[in-house]
Amino acid sequence: MSGAVRVVNRLWPVVAVVALWELLTRYLEMLSFPPPSQIAASAYTMWLTGPAERLWLTEAALENIPTSVGRLLTGWVLAGVAGIALGVALGRSPLLFRLVDPLVQFARAIPPPMLLALFLALFAIGPRMQINFIAFGIVWPVLINACDGARHVDRQHLDTARVFGLTGRERLFRVILPSAMPKIFAGLRVSLSLALILMVLSELIGSTDGIGFQLLEAQRSYDFPGVWATIVVLGVLGYALNSAFLAAERRVLSWHRSAKQTT
Amino acid sequence: MLEITNLSHTYGSGPTAHNALGGVNLKVAQGELVCVVGPSGCGKSTLLRSIAGLIRPTGGQVTLNGVRVEQTPDNLAVVFQDYSRSLFPWMSVADNVSLPLRRKGLDKGRRRESALEALEEVGLQGAAAKYPWQLSGGMQQRVSIARALAYRPALLLMDEPFGSVDAQTREDLEDLTLRVRGLHNMTIVLITHDIDESVYVGDRVVVLSKAPAGIVGDLRVDLPGPRDQITTREHPAFVHLRAEVGRLVRGRRSPSAWTP
Numbered sequence: 135m136s137g138a139v140r141v142v143n144r145l146w147p148v149v150a151v152v153a154l155w156e157l158l159t160r161y162l163e164m165l166s167f168p169p170p171s172q173i174a175a176s177a178y179t180m181w182l183t184g185p186a187e188r189l190w191l192t193e194a195a196l197e198n199i200p201t202s203v204g205r206l207l208t209g210w211v212l213a214g215v216a217g218i219a220l221g222v223a224l225g226r227s228p229l230l231f232r233l234v235d236p237l238v239q240f241a242r243a244i245p246p247p248m249l250l251a252l253f254l255a256l257f258a259i260g261p262r263m264q265i266n267f268i269a270f271g272i273v274w275p276v277l278i279n280a281c282d283g284a285r286h287v288d289r290q291h292l293d294t295a296r297v298f299g300l301t302g303r304e305r306l307f308r309v310i311l312p313s314a315m316p317k318i319f320a321g322l323r324v325s326l327s328l329a330l331i332l333m334v335l336s337e338l339i340g341s342t343d344g345i346g347f348q349l350l351e352a353q354r355s356y357d358f359p360g361v362w363a364t365i366v367v368l369g370v371l372g373y374a375l376n377s378a379f380l381a382a383e384r385r386v387l388s389w390h391r392s393a394k395q396t397t
Numbered sequence: 398m399l400e401i402t403n404l405s406h407t408y409g410s411g412p413t414a415h416n417a418l419g420g421v422n423l424k425v426a427q428g429e430l431v432c433v434v435g436p437s438g439c440g441k442s443t444l445l446r447s448i449a450g451l452i453r454p455t456g457g458q459v460t461l462n463g464v465r466v467e468q469t470p471d472n473l474a475v476v477f478q479d480y481s482r483s484l485f486p487w488m489s490v491a492d493n494v495s496l497p498l499r500r501k502g503l504d505k506g507r508r509r510e511s512a513l514e515a516l517e518e519v520g521l522q523g524a525a526a527k528y529p530w531q532l533s534g535g536m537q538q539r540v541s542i543a544r545a546l547a548y549r550p551a552l553l554l555m556d557e558p559f560g561s562v563d564a565q566t567r568e569d570l571e572d573l574t575l576r577v578r579g580l581h582n583m584t585i586v587l588i589t590h591d592i593d594e595s596v597y598v599g600d601r602v603v604v605l606s607k608a609p610a611g612i613v614g615d616l617r618v619d620l621p622g623p624r625d626q627i628t629t630r631e632h633p634a635f636v637h638l639r640a641e642v643g644r645l646v647r648g649r650r651s652p653s654a655w656t657p
Binding site: 291 | 449450451469471473474475477479482483485486487488496497499500528530531544548
């Protein structure tokens, strides 16, 4: 099958759904459900009617999208580093695990949106609050997966490391971390999609810029196509982030996939 | 060079305690290849783990070149049975072999050189850049052997090293062991449950009883060398020794004592 045929085969349901949606919304004429063509037009004016030397991106696009993505990624990286460090420490130290695990279970059970008030009190409105809020809300999947991965390193791999006298550092970086990596990546992926949600949430409440703020503005001015256009952009962003993450994972964990297939 | 005195080990305590080793005494001389054979579950692995310093035996002691084994000694290497869980799948074959050499204080270039040399000795010079899971089981076990060889241990422990490969590969690996042993004059303790293998490979065969394991036989293997998979195995001395070891493993002292 040629590439073009494959793409058509994969995408025709999307086209069909959009066409159906268009017909339905035109027929029903509800204010809050504008037809996709109107959403597309709105998205176009909102993001893509800028000057040619800036690749036609508007002020709003250049300001809000990179700002939001920047916060999301900063929060995600912070959560990743903290989650891996703490998770591996918990996974390798039974004492630490006994002491800290109840706290972890408690903290992660709190729905992150509920913590927004606390974070608004701790930090003033602005990127610092948003980044900390995102990082705290999404650290748990990484932490718990890293902990689990570090706890379940094959005993024989650890025996081998001991027999050949690897130092603590070598054991950590060459045996424990690589061994826990598949689980850590699973956690990072969940965290990435959570980060998008919390990013929008924090911008809806505690922000004066970003995609979430733009969504709020469109809603306040009863610009329903604008609301929908922003939602579409968030969807595209989530899809792009997930695809980029999967591509990175395929590279880093190529040994894991292949080892699973051959043994 | 290896001296095991009154070694005993009990797992757990109270009514569920399992007494795996019940006072093992064994001396292995420099350059010897001793096979330890015994029924499955008899405590062979416990013995090996005590020698390697991976567990602390509850009684007795192990000394290696006069030094009591407390931690894992730096002049000892182990080839485990399960190569797929002993080699690191996230590292290339060359990296797997050279990783332990960091302990020897060699720089990166020297480590790689030694690794390639060891891989050549086991006939895997072409596989350095591959990953372990790209190789067959027998080849992976060769990589484990190369890793041990590159480490230049005074004592090499092998824990049922050929238990997970097919019969043909097993014979190849037995011969490989005999060959590399000649190259480096290593002392080897090989643990197996295969009676034929113990007689074919060993200079000496030590037979363990069921748990709590004790030594019930210690036979010198006097076979004309060099050993050969076909002729050695049909030699009358081989056939005789094999029967002798077999009786000891099954706990029958002599043919006359046999009762159905």
